[in-house]
Amino acid sequence: MSLGLDDKLLGEKVHYYCSSSEEEDNDSDEENGSDQENEESKPSARSAADYPETESFGPATNTGPKGVIKDWREYKRLETEKREEQERERLQLAKKLTLTCRSHLNDEQEKKEDEEFLADLEGIEDEFFKEYRLKKLEEMRKAMANLPKFGKLITLTTDNFIEEVDNEKANVTIIVHIYQERVPACEAMNGCLMCLASEYPLVKFCKISASEANMSFKFAQKGVPALLVYKNKELLGNFINLRNVFGDDFYANDVENFLQEYGFLPTADSVCIVRDKTSGEIRGTLPEDKDSESDFDLD
Numbered sequence: 001m002s003l004g005l006d007d008k009l010l011g012e013k014v015h016y017y018c019s020s021s022e023e024e025d026n027d028s029d030e031e032n033g034s035d036q037e038n039e040e041s042k043p044s045a046r047s048a049a050d051y052p053e054t055e056s057f058g059p060a061t062n063t064g065p066k067g068v069i070k071d072w073r074e075y076k077r078l079e080t081e082k083r084e085e086q087e088r089e090r091l092q093l094a095k096k097l098t099l100t101c102r103s104h105l106n107d108e109q110e111k112k113e114d115e116e117f118l119a120d121l122e123g124i125e126d127e128f129f130k131e132y133r134l135k136k137l138e139e140m141r142k143a144m145a146n147l148p149k150f151g152k153l154i155t156l157t158t159d160n161f162i163e164e165v166d167n168e169k170a171n172v173t174i175i176v177h178i179y180q181e182r183v184p185a186c187e188a189m190n191g192c193l194m195c196l197a198s199e200y201p202l203v204k205f206c207k208i209s210a211s212e213a214n215m216s217f218k219f220a221q222k223g224v225p226a227l228l229v230y231k232n233k234e235l236l237g238n239f240i241n242l243r244n245v246f247g248d249d250f251y252a253n254d255v256e257n258f259l260q261e262y263g264f265l266p267t268a269d270s271v272c273i274v275r276d277k278t279s280g281e282i283r284g285t286l287p288e289d290k291d292s293e294s295d296f297d298l299d
Contacts, residue, residue, distance in 0.1 A: 148172060151201040153194045156208040164206060170232040173264060177207040178215065178226040184248040189225040195252040200265060229264050237264060 148169060156164055156176065165174055177193055179186035190207055197205040210220040222241060229237035239245075246254055259265040 147202060148204075149201040150204050151198055152205075153190065153197050154204065154206045156206045157212055158214075161208070161213075164204075165230055166233050168204065168230075172202070172204055172231070174204040174206060174230040175259070175264065176228040176230065177205075178210055178213055178224060178228065179207055180210050180220045180224045183224055185243040185246065185250075186225045188246070188248065188250055189227075189242070189255070192250070192252040192255040196256055196259075196265075203265065229262075237262060 154164060165176065168174055175193070177186075177189055179190060193205045193207065197203070210224060215223070219240075224240075225242045226240040227237065227242065228235060228239075245258070256265060260267050
């Protein structure tokens with residue numbers, strides 16, 4: 001299409017114009033294209049040989065009588081397994097909750113067996129401790145064989161005081177009684193010390209009169225009976241005017257408890273050496289010695 005001078009001056013473009021002949025050509029082209037598309041969209045006739053063969057996945061599940069019987073058997077099997085599992089759980093629970101039933105005869109029999117066992121055990125223990133005690137006593141006898149043994153009340157004077165007290169062995173406890181003649185409390189104390197001397201042979205019991213010890217008249221009147229305790233040349237205890245403690249009439253166990261309280265005599269639960277009252281043998285203390293009376297009859 002050619003443009004005129006006016007169109008060129010006005011700047012009109014050629015492609016903005018279309019002729020009727022061009023429109024007709026376009027319409028014919030569109031019709032031809034639509035017919036071709038319709039032909040392509042129509043299904044073409046294909047033979048059976050053109051389709052691929054399908055694969056077989058085995059026989060189908062029976063849905064007839066055989067299938068029903070098979071399903072029923074499977075159901076019964078599962079039901080049986082479930083019932084057996086419930087039975088096992090019930091038995092386990094019953095075992096946990098079951099209480100042991102014991103009769104009165106069973107309790108009596110068990111109690112009797114326990115008593116017999118304890119009796120046998122006590123017999124074994126008694127025999128063991130008896131042998132052990134005898135063994136220890138024998139060892140004590142051997143150990144104490146070389147120790148000095150006294151067993152009597154020794155009278156002191158100014159001549160033998162140093163020898164009997166100061167020169168005694170360091171491990172010996174010496175208890176000295178200062179007394180005055182014709183004083184009831186002093187006479188009772190001498191009797192008690194005689195008894196204790198026989199029971200404690202390793203302790204040295206002595207007595208000395210106030211006049212022999214050159215004591216003052218005032219001490220002889222108001223300071224007696226007096227007890228002095230020595231060990232290794234040292235004065236460990238000094239007890240005067242014991243009349244205020246014991247009175248005028250007292251017994252050996254009173255003096256014994258008094259000396260034990262201050263630690264100058266071994267206590268009942270400690271091991272010590274005593275003289276047997278029957279045989280006169282030096283031995284260790286026995287349980288029956290605790291019950292025996294050590295009182296000395298002054299009458």
